[in-house]
Amino acid sequence: MSEGTxxxxxxxxxxxxxxxxxxxxxxxxxxxVGGFVRAGLEAGEPVLVAxxxxxxxxxxxRLGDTAxxxxxxDMTELGRNPGRILAALREFADRHAPGxxxxxxxxxxxxxxxxxxREATRHEALINLAFRRRPxxxxxxxxTAGLAPQVVEDAHRTHPVMLQDGRRRPxxxxxxxxxxxxxxxxxxxxxxxxxxxxxxxxxxxAVRSWLDDRLEGWGLDRDRRRDLVLAVGEATGNSVAHGxxxxxxxxxxxxxxxxxEVRDSGRLGDLLAGRxxxxxxxxxxxxxxWMIHQLCDLVEMRAAADxxxxxxxxxxxxxxxxx
Numbered sequence: 001m002s003e004g005t006x007x008x009x010x011x012x013x014x015x016x017x018x019x020x021x022x023x024x025x026x027x028x029x030x031x032x033v034g035g036f037v038r039a040g041l042e043a044g045e046p047v048l049v050a051x052x053x054x055x056x057x058x059x060x061x062r063l064g065d066t067a068x069x070x071x072x073x074d075m076t077e078l079g080r081n082p083g084r085i086l087a088a089l090r091e092f093a094d095r096h097a098p099g100x101x102x103x104x105x106x107x108x109x110x111x112x113x114x115x116x117x118r119e120a121t122r123h124e125a126l127i128n129l130a131f132r133r134r135p136x137x138x139x140x141x142x143x144t145a146g147l148a149p150q151v152v153e154d155a156h157r158t159h160p161v162m163l164q165d166g167r168r169r170p171x172x173x174x175x176x177x178x179x180x181x182x183x184x185x186x187x188x189x190x191x192x193x194x195x196x197x198x199x200x201x202x203x204x205x206a207v208r209s210w211l212d213d214r215l216e217g218w219g220l221d222r223d224r225r226r227d228l229v230l231a232v233g234e235a236t237g238n239s240v241a242h243g244x245x246x247x248x249x250x251x252x253x254x255x256x257x258x259x260x261e262v263r264d265s266g267r268l269g270d271l272l273a274g275r276x277x278x279x280x281x282x283x284x285x286x287x288x289x290w291m292i293h294q295l296c297d298l299v300e301m302r303a304a305a306d307x308x309x310x311x312x313x314x315x316x317x318x319x320x321x322x323x
Contacts, residue, residue, distance in 0.1 A: 013160075017137040018127055019168065020159035022152065024145045029055065030062045032163060033104055036139045040102035041066055048092045050075045050085070051106040051141070079107050082120040083293035083301075086130055086275040093136045100135035110146040115300055117151060118184050122301075124158035125180035130272055139163075154180075181271055185302045188311060191252045191259070199236055200246035207249060208233050211260065214251055218258050219316035228314045231295040232260045234288035235310050239264035243308060257297065257313045265307040 021032040033049070037059075040047045049059060050073040060067040071092070079085040085107055093101045105127075107120040127138055142155045156162065156173035157180055195214055199207045208229050215225050232249065239247035243266030250261045274289025293299055298313035 019161040020155040021141040022164040034062045045102045046096045047102045049104040082123045103138045122184045125177040194250040194252035227295045231292045235262040261311045268303045
């Protein structure tokens, strides 16, 4: 299907609405987000507002007495790893199905690292797949003064509709989600040094033990060290089951984080894999990827012609959101 056909589908969806709010300054932010929230409340729709912590207080003040009817979340915690966000938004919409729900989600802010911005851009594209033909409205604010021009340009690619200065218009730059995800699959920067171990079926316990030994003295407390070992165990298990029977694990220290990378010859058959909490009795795929997203502070995924790369970051001393 051509990119133009996908654009038409995204713009014409009668149920799903995914506008980007382009704003400058706090007043523009509060006017745009506040108006969106009030419109939902007046229509009797449940509303979730997930934005960075500094915005929560001013929004509550602007909404006044109606703020009590809104569910609020700090996006710097909820979306520390952008790969966690979509599962939370889907759970909110699922709780209120089949009725219409409304979400404000701000996954990108000026303090985000380039790696986080790229994965948050992937998340924005995948929203269009996850909620296609569902009665959900998701507003995503973008600070045009504080964000890099490329980030704002990407907002045009990931949102079918743009809101600016009180005017709503179709996005001329909207792209098919798969196209945006492919563009996010840029080459990952190589670390100056790392330790490496190849693995195949039957060696996963030895891989976990090898990693645990390597993490000694790298600044992770016992719980965070266990989290990374568990995440790598899920990744290597996926490599054995779905990635050609084995792969290569690398690990290194990078600034205030420890990074583990698993490469294999697998393919990502479902762009939404790992972005929905699996049911206890569910046989659906993505359980391992979902666990990895919950355990790590950043997950970078790259799909290439020769296989799949999963790079997992755990910050030293950073708390984890337990699944």
